[in-house]
Amino acid sequence: MNDLIRIPCALMRGGTSKGPFFLASDLPSDPAFRDQILLSVMGSGHPLQIDGIGGGNPVTSKVAIVGPASINGADVDYLFAQVRVDQQIVDISPNCGNMLAAVGPFAIEAGLVPVQGPSTLIRIHNVNTGKLIEAEVPTPNGSVSYLGDAAIDGVPGSAAPIALTFMDAAGARTGQLFPTGKPNEVIDGVSVTCIDCAMPMILLEAEALGVSGFETAAELNGNKALLERLESLRIAAGERMGMGDVSNQVIPKPVLISRPRADGDISVRYFMPHQCHPSLATTGAVGIATACITENTVASRLIGTRKPPVVLSIEHPSGHLDVKLQDRNGKIVAGILRTARRLFEGHVFAKPVTQFVCAA
Structure with missing residues (x-):
């Protein structure tokens, strides 16, 4: 050898x-x-x-x-x-x-x-x-x-x-929580939030793309028209977020959001970016939860703005993931339990x- x-x-x-x-x-x-x-x-x-x-x-x-x-x-x-x-x-x-x-x-x-x-x-x-x-x-x-x-x-x-605490996740890639300068905007007729918190993402309501947001990962992966639409929106969002041509990058990640179906606070389908995650990325959960506590994002508009300290339960295809958000010296810290x-x-x-x- x-x-x-x-x-x-x-x-x-x-x-x-x-x-x-x-x-x-x-x-x-x-x-x-x-x-x-x-x-x-x-x-x-x-x-x-x-x-x-x-x-x-x-x-x-x-x-x-x-x-x-x-x-x-x-x-x-x-x-x-x-x-x-x-x-x-x-x-x-x-x-x-x-x-x-x-x-x-x-x-x-x-x-x-x-x-x-x-x-x-x-x-x-x-x-x-x-x-x-x-x-x-x-x-x-x-x-x-x-x-x-x-x-x-x-x-x-x-x-x-194993307890993880993200000390200051905002602006992980671009240096700004909202790289486009606003928490809500319209791309190609769809209301979106372009957020950079632990992971650059583009948040969209599932219904705006003709799906419920409660489909399985396999069902969404088989929806070619949806995947093509998400990729088009993702590439446009990457340009607006100052990341240039992101066609060969895995960020920003598209995330479909909807109201919870079970006892959670919000339901999501997170893409990686060309396949739906079977559960949810930890970094994605931090950014989604942060959007939920920020006024005028597509997430807070959908479920109502939550205020820290708060534990948000995010439903995903395999169950749920809890994120604890706290204000520590003027900065939001996010805690997540993993193994x-x-x-x-x-x-x-x-x-x-x-x-x-x-x-x-």
Whole structure:
């Protein structure tokens, strides 16, 4: 196997996502070479990612790269990469809050952060957005515990709870909560909110696009006309948000919203951006909840403006996700409970980088 590149790796589930975790020091420092390695590792360019460890779905084609902190006030750096399934494209424009749930446990077990007691607080610098997130990781008996009674919709069984707190999520990519300068506007006849909070998104009422918003993810993925309409609106929103041509980026994410069907506060269908998420992205939940507490967004117009401190229950295709919003020194902080699990550790093998031409 001396013609393949052997790289230490841990496969981990974070929230409702899954992917390989690497130490930054184990990957090339050159971004182009690094991305070529990731494309090979994941098997991108094939719908099943048959020649790699990707799972053939956007939620299982994600990569976390973790290393020592590069800024004051943080314990570790976390760079997230969304590796496209069907194309050889690596996109590092967004953060992923679900994968984020496994960053703390990985950092502890990699020796980057010492255990502090029964619970270890880790300050994570997300390199993609420049934002800080606090993760509270259970560490009884001096090591990470993955077993517990916490359950999250979209993941079977239960596990140890990991509390994530997004300290200042507004303007994660553009520097502004509302990059277009207003909380509500019209794009191609549809009322939308273009918001950048943890994740740049475009929020739209489902009924405005001829669907109820209660369809399954599979039903929406089979609606070709809807997907084409969403992509057109997404590209237009990206231009307005100052991100230029976003046709080869995964942001902004389109989100269909509707009134709740069960006992939640709002119902959503979150796109990644070309498939409906089987549940809901953690970063997406932070931005949607923030829209709910902001006057004149399509979300607050639909369900009425909520005021912090508040816990908002967001319904999604697999259940619901709760977001706790509080005002801390004039800034809104968002708390979300997630779980994680270490699935496999060892080495992953990549083809030599000279065999690849990176597309992004």
